[in-house]
Each structure stands twice: as C-alpha cells, then as structure tokens.
Amino acid sequence: MASSWKKYVLWFAQEHVDFRQAEIASLLRVWNIPMNTAKNHRPENPFWVVELQGEEDARKLASRSMSLRCIFELWSHTNLLGAFHDQLNGYIKSNMASLGPLFREDRSLKVTVETYNKHFSQAEKVAKIETLHYLPVTGPVNLKTPDVHFWYIEFWGLDPMNVPEAPLDVLFGRWVADGRRDMINEISLKKRKFIGNTSMDPQLSLLMANQGLVRQGDLVLDPFVGSGSLLVAAAKFGAYVLGSDIDYMTVHGKSKPTRVNQKVREADENIYANLKQYGCEDRFVDVLISDFSRSIWNTNLMFDSIITDPPYGIREATECIEFKTQRRATCLNEGVVHYPSTSPYQFDQLYRDLMNFSARYLKLGGRLVCWFPVLRKDFTDEMLPRHKCLKLVANSEQTLTVYSARRLLTYEKVSDRVEDLDSYELAQAMVDTFRRRYMNMVQQTSGTRKERRAALRDVGREEAMRRGKTLDADGKWKFMSGRGDKADK
Numbered sequence: 013m014a015s016s017w018k019k020y021v022l023w024f025a026q027e028h029v030d031f032r033q034a035e036i037a038s039l040l041r042v043w044n045i046p047m048n049t050a051k052n053h054r055p056e057n058p059f060w061v062v063e064l065q066g067e068e069d070a071r072k073l074a075s076r077s078m079s080l081r082c083i084f085e086l087w088s089h090t091n092l093l094g095a096f097h098d099q100l101n102g103y104i105k106s107n108m109a110s111l112g113p114l115f116r117e118d119r120s121l122k123v124t125v126e127t128y129n130k131h132f133s134q135a136e137k138v139a140k141i142e143t144l145h146y147l148p149v150t151g152p153v154n155l156k157t158p159d160v161h162f163w164y165i166e167f168w169g170l171d172p173m174n175v176p177e178a179p180l181d182v183l184f185g186r187w188v189a190d191g192r193r194d195m196i197n198e199i200s201l202k203k204r205k206f207i208g209n210t211s212m213d214p215q216l217s218l219l220m221a222n223q224g225l226v227r228q229g230d231l232v233l234d235p236f237v238g239s240g241s242l243l244v245a246a247a248k249f250g251a252y253v254l255g256s257d258i259d260y261m262t263v264h265g266k267s268k269p270t271r272v273n274q275k276v277r278e279a280d281e282n283i284y285a286n287l288k289q290y291g292c293e294d295r296f297v298d299v300l301i302s303d304f305s306r307s308i309w310n311t312n313l314m315f316d317s318i319i320t321d322p323p324y325g326i327r328e329a330t331e332c333i334e335f336k337t338q339r340r341a342t343c344l345n346e347g348v349v350h351y352p353s354t355s356p357y358q359f360d361q362l363y364r365d366l367m368n369f370s371a372r373y374l375k376l377g378g379r380l381v382c383w384f385p386v387l388r389k390d391f392t393d394e395m396l397p398r399h400k401c402l403k404l405v406a407n408s409e410q411t412l413t414v415y416s417a418r419r420l421l422t423y424e425k426v427s428d429r430v431e432d433l434d435s436y437e438l439a440q441a442m443v444d445t446f447r448r449r450y451m452n453m454v455q456q457t458s459g460t461r462k463e464r465r466a467a468l469r470d471v472g473r474e475e476a477m478r479r480g481k482t483l484d485a486d487g488k489w490k491f492m493s494g495r496g497d498k499a500d501k
C-alpha cells in the first residue's frame with residue numbers, strides 16, 4: 013500500500029557509526045517492519061531519511077535501538093534555506109486536515125533548534141525559531157513536557173576543519189520517540205555489582221543482543237561468558253540466558269578484583285547477582301565451567317542465538333584442555349583431584365569450533381554474533397570465516413589500536429544440511445594465531461616512539477571527528493553544536 017508510506021528521520025548518536033545500519037536492519041527483522049530508504053544515503057551522516065508505514069513502526073524501532081537518539085516525522089527537508097520555509101509552509105497547508113489537531117489551543121508545544129558542526133548563539137537560535145512564524149500555533153509553549161515537540165535542525169557537515177558556507181541539510185519535523193540509549197547508562201559497568209577485566213561495554217553488549225534478534229522467551233548462549241555482560245544485555249530484552257567458560261575463578265567472582273579501589277571481592281559477586289541487580293534474575297538459566305573445545309551440550313538442545321566475545325589472546329589467555337593421544341602412567345591415587353594441563357586454543361580451531369557448533373546448535377534463522385580480531389592494514393572481507401550453514405548478514409568494525417580492530421560478525425543459520433555441518437573455512441592468511449600476526453605487525457611498523465604517538469593521535473582525531481566532536485581552542489576535543497547546543501521555544 014504505497015499510500016501509507018510516511019517520511020521519518022532516524023537521528024543517530026555519532027558513536028559506533030559503523031554499527032548503526034546493521035542495528036536498524038536487525039530491528040526491522042525483529043518485527044518484520046518494512047522500510048524504504050534512498051539509494052544515495054550516506055551512513056556516516058547522523059540523519060537518515062526513511063519511509064515507514066506509520067508511527068507504530070517508528071516507535072517499535074526506537075524502543076530497542078542503541079544507535080538512535082530519536083525518530084521524528086519529517087515535514088520539510090532541503091539543502092536550501094530559502095526553499096525550506098516554502099516547503100514547510102506548503103506541507104502544513106496541504107496537510108492541515110491531519111496536522112490541525114497538533115496546533116489546537118489545548119496542546120502545548122516546544123520547538124528545539126539544533127545546529128550540527130557549527131556553533132550558533134542562543135540569540136541566533138531564537139532568531140531561527142522566529143523565522144517559523146507561519147506555524148499555525150494556538151497552544152501554549154511548554155519547555156519541559158510539551159504535548160508536541162518540533163525539531164528544527166541544520167546539518168553543517170561532519171568535518172570541523174571544513175565547515176561549508178551554508179548548511180548541507182535543513183530538516184524540520186515532529187518528534188515521535190527516543191531511542192534506548194538510557195539503557196546504556198542503566199547497565200553501566202561503573203555501577204555493576206560484578207565485573208571482570210574483559211567485561212564488554214554496555215552499549216556494544218546491547219548492540220550485540222539486537223544483532224542476535226533477541227526476543228522475549230528466547231534461549232541465548234554465551235560459550236565464553238567471562239563476567240556475563242552479554243547475558244545481561246540479552247536478559248534485558250527478555251531472553252533466558254546460559255553461559256559457559258573455562259575459567260572457574262572468573263565466572264565465580266574469585267579472581268582479583270577489577271576495580272582499582274577494591275581489595276577483595278564481595279562473597280556474592282557473580283553473574284546471577286548482576287541479573288538480579290537489573291531485575292531480570294528470572295531469565296538466568298545457569299553458568300557452567302567447561303572448555304568450549306570439548307562440547308558438553310546435549311545434541312537435542314537448540315539455541316535462538318549464540319552471542320559471544322571469544323578470547324583473541326591479547327588481553328586474556330586462550331586455552332583449552334590438552335588432548336592426549338597416549339595415556340601416560342600416572343601416580344595419582346583414586347580420589348585425588350586431577351587438574352588437566354592446558355595448551356593454547358589456536359585461533360583457527362576456536363572459530364572452527366564456534367561456527368561448526370553454531371551450525372549444529374542454532375535453530376534455523378537463529379544467529380551467531382561474535383567478534384573477530386583483524387589487522388586494519390591488510391583486512392579484506394575474504395579473511396572472514398565462512399560456513400555453508402551460516403550466512404554473514406552484518407560485519408561492523410570497531411577500531412582498537414593503530415594496528416588492530418575487531419569486527420562484529422553476525423551470521424544467520426540458513427541451512428541444516430547434515431553434510432554441511434562441519435563446512436567451516438578460513439582464509440590461509442588468517443590461520444596463523446592473531447596474537448602472532450599482531451605482534452609481528454607491531455614490531456614491523458612500530459617505528460620510533462614519536463611516530464607511534466603520531467599514529468595514535470591520528471586514530472584519536474579520526475574517531476573524535478566521526479563522533480561529531482570539534483577541536484577546541486584549549487586543544488581538547490569537545491561536542492560542540494551537535495549535542496546539547498539547543499534553543500527552545
């Protein structure tokens with residue numbers, strides 16, 4: 013029904029820019045929401061104009077998104093300031109039958125001006141609001157809790173070193189819903205009861221749960237569970253969660269405390285306590301101690317998604333229990349505890365186990381979401397693991413250092429043909445351990461200390477600009493007009 017399409021603006025926070033398209037695509041799948049988008053859309057821009065079939069779909073999308081600041085219904089959009097007012101005025105006049113109620117006497121309103129990548133004083137912003145004098149407003153202004161909230165936005169590009177003469181885009185619309193960035197703060201690691209050295213950042217954990225299409229009542233597994241951050245995110249979206257890890261001390265909160273000012277861990281620091289802290293302990297199934305290279309799972313068990321952050325061997329050890337081909341004579345007596353020796357879990361073997369396991373234990377349509385470390389210099393998509401039962405549906409990069417990045421891979425199970433269950437493949441170039449390739453690269457390209465610092469600064473500058481920050485006169489990177497630089501009416 014082409015006539016029911018309506019234009020909306022997806023307004024993104026300038027953070028983890030490479031993840032936003034994948035997240036929206038996943039959320040569309042969660043509710044089977046249809047969406048149209050222009051071919052010339054530039055994903056690095058914070059505003060994405062799309063067509064949806066109504067406000068309910070817009071609200072659903074926003075209700076789970078970590079990337080979205082908010083969604084608003086688009087009334088006018090142009091790159092020419094002069095044409096903007098004609099367009100907006102024309103839109104209101106021709107849609108007065110449906111828009112009229114928004115301007116009724118008993119409905120309070122607010123207009124917020126936001127300028128992106130260019131600073132305007134409060135007085136200049138108020139002047140911009142005054143150019144909207146033709147809005148047929150009759151209700152009172154309410155800056156705190158308006159019934160109707162309008163946004164007037166000027167987008168002056170992303171590069172603070174190269175601000176254009178005129179705004180690249182001017183947008184006006186009616187606010188519909190905020191994204192769920194509040195959840196990032198809600199499950200912040202700062203206030204979390206139990207954390208470990210490699211606890212996953214809350215925003216990325218929630219993004220991963222969205223990539224996994226986690227729904228109420230799903231069963232989700234993290235086979236490298238650590239302190240269980242990924243279980244927290246999945247449980248927040250209503251999944252029953254299950255984890256396993258080789259390290260008893262980590263999982264049971266017996267390792268050295270992670271917080272600098274904490275001397276000893278509390279007795280009840282554990283994954284269950286975290287779920288309880290966030291009110292989702294009823295979603296906790298269990299956490300088991302097990303080496304992933306030796307599967308312990310009943311073959312009848314099926315997961316809706318497997319969401320995990322495997323060890324790469326840079327910050328944490330990759331280990332698995334050694335397989336002995338020959339039994340050695342042992343001096344152990346009956347009843348004496350035997351601690352098996354471990355050896356490094358080879359990079360290629362770990363991903364082979366993870367993908368072959370996912371091919372077996374995921375439901376059809378279920379998703380494997382996992383991180384994969386890469387060296388930024390030589391990365392190509394051909395280097396990613398492949399499997400005949402698992403289709404790669406998203407692949408987003410998070411920069412880690414000058415040399416390295418990790419990519420969040422999302423695979424969907426598309427087949428359960430028995431003959432393909434072990435069809436994992438990895439490019440030969442990647443078979444060597446990531447750690448060894450990383451260390452080689454660091455040695456080869458390290459240069460002088462001065463050069464390394466300069467390279468690090470370049471990465472920092474790139475990331476700050478991507479996040480919409482500008483370099484202040486005092487040499488600090490700050491959010492300027494893109495955040496909190498608003499004028500209200």
Ligand SMILES: C[S@@+](CC[C@H](N)C(=O)[O-])C[C@H]1O[C@@H](n2cnc3c(N)ncnc32)[C@H](O)[C@@H]1O
Pocket residue numbers: 208210211212235236237238239240241242256257258259262302303304305320321322323324328329330331332333357
């Ligand atoms: C990157 S950490 C996971 C961190 C976790 N996502 C969190 O938020 O705390 C990787 C985990 O894999 C575990 N691990 C390493 N080798 C393993 C193996 N062979 N089987 C199962 N777990 C293993 C480590 O003990 C570590 O806790």
